[in-house]
Amino acid sequence: MKHSIVIIFAVFALLSCENMIFEEDKASNDPYVNFEYLWNEVDLKYSYHELKKIDWDAIGTKYKSMLYPEITEDSLFTVLATMLKELRDDHVNLFSPFNISTYEVYLSGPENFNLRTIRENYLSAPRYTGAFTHGFINNQNIGYIMYSSFSDDIDEETLNHVLTHYSGTKGLILDMRSNGGGDPANIAMILERFATEKTLVGYNITRNGPGHNDFGPREPFYIGVHKGINYNKPLMVLTDRSCYSACTFFAFACKQFPQITLVGDTTGGGGGFPNGGQLPNGWTYRFSISQLLDVDGNNYAEQGVAPDIRVNFDWTNLNNDEIIDKAIDEILKQ
């Protein structure tokens, strides 16, 4: 009995001890605490202050003045979300249980994709293999492959099947329009099937200090050559303003492959990798912490990757997809 008392006493002594050792709990619903926390995190870690000429101090002053002690959670969300929108970046979001803030860069360009036009006039009997919707077009001599999201994983078997299926074609069209991004690992999975040698496609630099222009060393991105079934004939990659993040990265990497042509509109951007974090009130956020540079050190991915051939969808004629038509012409020319 005496021993049990000693043990119980020691356990409670240690439980209370840890509360004294650690700093105070930072959980808080105070609007000023949450504002300061978010503003500071963006100030210290966001990667595009300088490139986008953002005066973050002035933005902080402007939005802090909108707060008041009794502000509702809904209004606090609006203030914080509007402040983040000043970063003009779709990799910047504030997540609360009742709303998510977005920038919606795709609204800055025309809509260039109509699935119904493709289904009714090009792909009469599509096949669905893994993440791909695909089929022969133009009298069976061109393969059309639609990849709608980089969040849809790709595996070796799927790529082997699809590329074998179209091995006899004159060229391929890879439709990336409306692909909002996802896992960048899938970029290498696809592109290595079209590479003939290990290719440097760009560099990543990550914010590494409190100064807005503090970045770590360049980290190279390479695309290797797949040892197996590949496709080395012309590839047309279709892009639009909704091609964002990993999709922009894909288009950006394509620039280093001479047999690949980008057709359509400039991509939406999203060259920086976003991380994630949490506010003292439990809401979460993310924002870009890195930049993507091309092989010559040029920094344009955040504004979007321009196509090699610019074509827009003609909404007065829904029987034709001008972007696919242009891609077919280009393949047949080569």
Add this chain to the structure above:
Amino acid sequence: MRKPLFFLLGALLFSFLQSHVFAQAVSETGYAKQKNLLLSAGLGYASFRDFATSPLFYNGPGISLAIEKQTLRQKSENVWGFSPLISSTLAGIPKSNYYQTSASSMLMNFDAYFQYLRFVPQLSLDKLHIKAGGTLMATQNIRINQSLNNAALGAESFVNLMLALKADKDISRNEEKNIKLWFLNIKQKPATRNLSFQANIGLLNFNHRPSYNYFYFSEIDGNSVSSLSSLMKTYAWSLNGWRVGTKIEFSKFASSGNGFKIAYVWDIASAPGKHEAFQMVSHRIQYSLIINKNK
């Protein structure tokens, strides 16, 4: 930096010299050589805060397991052990009267350790043995919190060289004892029992923490796509912080040398890393089977 090193070396030297000088006396009162295998299971409670991603504490219950190989000699004892604690934690989010947020994190905590203790007869009594030595503790945490997007995976490591002090109290019952509890007459047979308290105090504390900014997107490098390579590139080792652990154990042995043990284990650590700190504490209550491997 130098002070803890001198302290550690001093303590180890002290315990080494003491045990040699008084070796003759120890052999009369110390353990016979015995090898034990300990298999443990229990319940845990973990709490952590990773300032790199959140200012909030995450707390929650877990399941604890351990396997240990223990060698007891007349003058020393050593333990090799591996102990995972898998916990499901919830963020300590303040109450909302509008729309309550919640966030959870799975915490997998793997401890591997080696402990060496020597008997210190000068500080010991007939039924109270004091031991001193060191513990080398390596811990790998793996945390998954989907609400943190590309920072969803946390994987900090700790390596701690710790000063270890242990007090073993022999509380064996040497004679049969009868206890009358209302109408029950309980007969308690003689038994070998032990109550011990151990404290580990970190002297050299290494931690492997994220750099200024981190995320766990896979690196794209040729054909190889590896999340691990990303972690290795964006994390860095630091020598800072602290770690303290205590253990209270009650053991009971049968005449065969087999037995059981009930233990409460407390572990607390802070790892400032190079940029933002990680803090964690765990509590475990474990039941162990002690298997005598001499047989």
